[in-house]
Amino acid sequence: EIVLTQSPDFQSVTPKEKVTITCRASQSIGSSLHWYQQKPDQSPKLLIKYASQSFSGVPSRFSGSGSGTDFTLTINSLEAEDAATYYCHQSSSLPSFGQGTKLEIK
Amino acid sequence: EVQLVESGGGLVQPGRSLRLSCTASGFTFGDYAMSWVRQAPGKGLEWVGFIRSKAYGGTTEYAASVKGRFTISRDDSKSIAYLQMNSLKTEDTAVYYCTRGGIVGATNDYWGQGTLVTVSS
Numbered sequence: 645e646i647v648l649t650q651s652p653d654f655q656s657v658t659p660k661e662k663v664t665i666t667c668r669a670s671q672s673i674g675s676s677l678h679w680y681q682q683k684p685d686q687s688p689k690l691l692i693k694y695a696s697q698s699f700s701g702v703p704s705r706f707s708g709s710g711s712g713t714d715f716t717l718t719i720n721s722l723e724a725e726d727a728a729t730y731y732c733h734q735s736s737s738l739p740s741f742g743q744g745t746k747l748e749i750k
Numbered sequence: 751e752v753q754l755v756e757s758g759g760g761l762v763q764p765g766r767s768l769r770l771s772c773t774a775s776g777f778t779f780g781d782y783a784m785s786w787v788r789q790a791p792g793k794g795l796e797w798v799g800f801i802r803s804k805a806y807g808g809t810t811e812y813a814a815s816v817k818g819r820f821t822i823s824r825d826d827s828k829s830i831a832y833l834q835m836n837s838l839k840t841e842d843t844a845v846y847y848c849t850r851g852g853i854v855g856a857t858n859d860y861w862g863q864g865t866l867v868t869v870s871s
Contacts, residue, residue, distance in 0.1 A: 676855065678857040678858070680795075680858075682795075687847055687861040687862060687863055687864055688787075688795065688847070688858075688861055689861070690857060690858065690859050690860075693857045693859070694857070699859065729794075731794065731795055733795075733857070733858070735852070735853070735854055735855055735856055735857060736854070736855075737854060738797070738811060738813075738854065739785075739797040739800075739852060739854070740797060741787075741794060741795040741796065741797065742794075743794050744794045744795070
């Protein structure tokens with residue numbers, strides 16, 4: 645089983661700030677890493693697929709990078725609507741999710 | 751527009767069974783694998799299982815926590831995926847999401863709104 649560890653678990657940030665969330669895999673997963681955003685009382689939505697490919701309709705301030713075991717989700721110029729919990733997910737083998745990173749807007 | 755609508759959730763006693771349905775529209779259902787992901791109250795996402803498309807054998811895989819108790823099936827003629835849950839435990843209490851894709855090598859690109867399953871006596 646591949647374990648994904650996200651950091652931080654929680655972050656409080658101000659609008660227009662740049663945010664970086666990391667996801668580390670317990671073994672190499674190539675580029676089979678995806679990022680989702682879940683707002684309160686909503687279902688998750690795909691943001692980034694295969695480490696760095698933006699999903700259709702996702703604002704350009706969201707970007708992803710990394711390969712192997714270390715991955716990063718970056719949000720440039722944070723907006724109030726970005727308050728949410730962010731999850732990484734690997735599909736290199738039987739799927740698993742990171743524990744989530746909750747982003748609070750000050 | 752891709753839409754996934756789950757149904758069938760509710761309150762059930764431990765040890766009993768429940769079947770969830772996921773009705774899809776807006777895409778050629780038979781061409782895609784389908785997955786189930788759950789989220790316990792206040793907790794993170796947990797993969798439950800997936801079913802491949804018929805082109806890839808229609809085979810299934812399950813998380814260890816549900817293997818032997820849960821079964822995923824599909825009816826391509828109706829564009830519906832099912833999650834049959836047997837021998838339910840209190841720890842199965844969660845919102846259950848249906849997703850498109852989600853197999854090895856693929857992402858979960860669209861999600862339903864979820865249906866709540868509460869296992870309690």
